[in-house]
Amino acid sequence: MIGYQQQYLGYGIHCIDAHYVRQGQACCYLLVEDGGVAVIETGTNHTVSAISEALASLGLTAEAVRYVIPTHVHLDHAGGAGLLMQHYPDAQLVVHPRGARHLADPAKLIQGVVAVYGESAYRELYGELLAVPEERITSAEDGLGLSLDRRTLEIRHTPGHAEHHFCLWDEASNGWFTGDTFGLAYLTSALGGDRFIMPTTTPVQFAPERLLSSLDLLMSYQPQRVYLTHYGLLKAPERYVMLLREQINAWCEMALCLDAGPERESIICQRITDLTLARIKARWPDADMAMVEEDLAMDLELNAQGLEVWLQRQQQ
Structure with missing residues (x-):
């Protein structure tokens, strides 16, 4: 426990x-x-x-x-x-x-x-x-x-x-x-006590x-x-630091390829969710993915918001 x-x-x-x-x-x-x-x-x-x-x-x-x-x-x-x-x-x-x-x-x-x-x-x-x-x-x-x-x-x-x-x-x-x-790297029984690390790209800076x-x-x-x-x-x-660097770079490269529009933030959220869950599934094939997604959902939404704000700054 x-x-x-x-x-x-x-x-x-x-x-x-x-x-x-x-x-x-x-x-x-x-x-x-x-x-x-x-x-x-x-x-x-x-x-x-x-x-x-x-x-x-x-x-x-x-x-x-x-x-x-x-x-x-x-x-x-x-x-x-x-x-x-x-x-x-x-x-x-x-x-x-x-x-x-x-x-x-x-x-x-x-x-x-x-x-x-x-x-x-x-x-x-x-x-x-x-x-x-x-x-x-x-x-x-x-x-x-x-x-x-x-x-x-x-x-x-x-x-x-x-x-x-x-x-x-x-x-x-x-x-x-x-x-x-x-x-962030939450303690979660979904990974059997192991740790997955993810950057925090929350708005607004x-x-x-x-x-x-x-x-x-x-x-x-x-x-x-x-x-x-x-x-x-x-x-x-x-x-863990290499995993953080890889994710920061991958998320930014993905976001920069998207066209501006009202749906872009939701697309970013879905893309970083898919990328994150794929990483976890590859490392922990027996993980309870529903629990993992529930644990990370709020942070992924905030991260998508931060990436959208960052993109808007690049375009100004």
């Missing part, structure tokens, strides 16, 4: 399910070093109680939390930032400079989500976004080092999924906290050349581990 909720991954790193959409969809991490804590990714407001429970189970108080660090401001990664900062008054929120203003004043984030999903779905998925006081926000420039007692986290800007994205390098674990830059360069940056550190937000620890990332 696949375990969610809370899992210890070694090196002081705890994986916490974010209670987003379904179990195993998104997670956040507690990095604990000598009693100090960095919360990496916030999930949504619905994640806050899980983080509090995890800290209590470790015998840690609210005062132990030094940093709250979303990799970017998409709401499955940063939606709980405001509420978390109220819970942890000694913490500093660390965010990409391009994302800081949106967490100080989340009105535009809220408007964008409501426009796409509607008011009721926004509140069901995310709760009410709360502003973070500007004096508690650190705008993290590329290369910034964050000290957590004897441990240092290095922030590197990694555009491609979004312009306001960064990843965190943890030398102690020889691992990256990758947000969405290293794609997908830029394939920049994403490929960001992957090159991550791999230049020769990591042994990546900590995915979607989902969990992935060891030996060199086994």
